[in-house]
Each structure stands twice: as C-alpha cells, then as structure tokens.
Amino acid sequence: MMGWFIVNVLIPVFAPLAALLPFRLFLHALPEHAHRFLRWPMLIKDGQTAWVALAFNAAAGYDVFSSSASWKGAVLIGVVFLGAANILIAALGGVFPVDDDVSPGESPWRHYPAMSASAVLTFLSATVFTGVHFLA
Amino acid sequence: MTTWVKKQFSDVHRARQAVLTIALVLGGSGFVLAMGALLAR
Numbered sequence: 001m002m003g004w005f006i007v008n009v010l011i012p013v014f015a016p017l018a019a020l021l022p023f024r025l026f027l028h029a030l031p032e033h034a035h036r037f038l039r040w041p042m043l044i045k046d047g048q049t050a051w052v053a054l055a056f057n058a059a060a061g062y063d064v065f066s067s068s069a070s071w072k073g074a075v076l077i078g079v080v081f082l083g084a085a086n087i088l089i090a091a092l093g094g095v096f097p098v099d100d101d102v103s104p105g106e107s108p109w110r111h112y113p114a115m116s117a118s119a120v121l122t123f124l125s126a127t128v129f130t131g132v133h134f135l136a
Numbered sequence: 137m138t139t140w141v142k143k144q145f146s147d148v149h150r151a152r153q154a155v156l157t158i159a160l161v162l163g164g165s166g167f168v169l170a171m172g173a174l175l176a177r
Contacts, residue, residue: 060170074173081166085159092155096148117156124167131174 004133008059009126012052016043042100047093047114050086053125057083060129067136075132082125089118 023030023038030038061079064072093114102111109116144154 069177071173071177075170078166078168078170078173081162081169083166085161085163085166088155088159088162092151096152096155098152113152113156117159121159121163124163128167128170128174131171135174135177 001134005130008133009056009130012055013049013122013126036100041102041108041112041115044118045100045108045112045115046097047089047118049122050090050093050114050118053118053122054083054086054090056122056125056129057086060125060132063129063132063136069136072136075128075136079128079132082121082128086118086121086125089114089121093118 017040020038020040020043027035027038057079061076061083064075064079096114098112098114102108109119143150145151
C-alpha cells in the first residue's frame with residue numbers, strides 16, 4: 001500500500017523538486033544570475049502540479065471505469081470535474097504566468113495564486129486517486 | 137456572456153481570479169462528489 005502510494009503519488013509530485021537539490025548543493029559553482037531561478041517555487045509557481053494531478057484524474061478514471069461498483073458513475077463525474085479544474089489551472093497558469101518578485105514578508109502562496117490552487121487540487125486529486133485505487 | 141468573458145479577461149489579474157474561482161469550484165464539487173460516492177458505497 002505504501003509502495004503504491006510512493007510510486008504513483010509521491011514520486012510524480014516531488015521528484016522534480018528533488019532534482020533541484022544537486023543544483024542547490026553546487027550553487028556556489030553556478031553563475032550569480034542563475035541563483036534566483038534555482039528555488040523551489042520556480043518549478044511550480046504557475047500551477048505546474050496541475051499536470052500531475054490531471055494524470056492522477058486520468059488514472060483514477062480508468063480505475064473506476066473498469067470496476068464493477070455501483071457507485072462508479074458518481075465517482076467518474078467527480079473525477080471529470082476535478083480533471084476539468086486541473087486542465088484550467090494547467091493551461092491558464094502557463095498563459096498568465098506570475099513574475100518571481102515576491103516582496104519580503106509577502107507570502108508566496110498569495111503571490112502565486114495558480115500555485116496555491118494547484119496545490120489544493122493536487123491534494124484532492126491524489127486523495128480521490130488513492131481512494132479509488134483501494135476501494136474500487 | 138461574451139461581454140462577461142471579455143470583461144473578465146480585460147486584465148491579467150481579473151482573468152487569473154476568474155480562472156482560479158472556476159477551477160476551485162469545479163475541483164471542490166468534483167472532490168465532494170467522488171469522495172461522497174466512495175464513502176457511501
């Protein structure tokens with residue numbers, strides 16, 4: 001169970017963030033002007049995790065569609081709604097990017113609304129995906 | 137409808153707000169539906 005969760009949920013969401021680590025470790029070796037880009041909000045600031053959440057929705061939809069449960073219709077509609085929300089954030093987060101100019105003291109969650117929304121949607125999508133996988 | 141959409145997209149800030157609101161309402165209702173069906177099975 002934990003293995004399924006790590007492979008299917010945690011790795012897709014957090015592996016790109018972990019890929020930033022080697023660059024952080026050798027930050028002093030990299031040119032000064034690159035430093036501001038090598039921070040974790042840069043990877044997800046325009047709702048990029050919504051793409052991952054969309055994959056969760058697709059997989060959950062497949063899981064629930066191939067199950068014979070009586071409640072599969074309602075779950076499928078729910079997954080489609082979640083998917084539509086993730087498509088909106090994934091597409092329009094890229095169309096309306098926010099500059100990485102968080103003022104000191106300002107919360108990055110307020111400065112990057114698409115990041116906050118995609119974090120919520122990714123959490124919800126992962127919950128539904130896990131629920132569908134183990135209950136369907 | 138068209139004027140409403142045009143107005144929402146007239147500036148970036150408004151457009152972002154509109155998209156986020158629609159997405160969160162959709163996602164929220166989807167989550168409630170899916171979890172409701174899963175837990176009431």
